[in-house]
Amino acid sequence: MAEINLRRARQIIKxxxxxGKEMDLKPLSVIVLDSGGNVKAFERDDAAAPGRFAIAHGKAYGSIMLGMAGKAQMARAEQQAYFMA
Known part of the structure; x- marks a missing residue:
């Protein structure tokens, strides 16, 4: 996996x-991690709930460490509940 630089991480967040605004979503928190699971960049909309950092980080970290997107993790958890434990 190619390393991501700070400029690209900021572009992704932007x-x-x-x-999110185009889709009229609730306030977002977005995190970008490097291939080792370390935070490269994070941004939280003004009205986003304060606990969103931990949620965003957990989802992103799981995706990197398991090598699968969040939706794939959810599907696997539904099929194999012990997987997420």
Whole structure:
């Protein structure tokens, strides 16, 4: 996996925040991690709940460490509840 630089991490966050506004989503928190699971960049909309950092980090970290997207993790958890334990 290619390492992500700070400039690209910020571009990703900017794009996701813009898309969230286009879709009229609730306030977002977006985190970008490097391939080792370390935080590269994070941004939280003004009205986003304060606990969103931990949620965003957990989802992103799981995706990197398991090598699967959040939706795939959810599907696997539904099929194999012990997997998430």
């Amino acid at each position: 794009g996701i925040m813009a898309r």
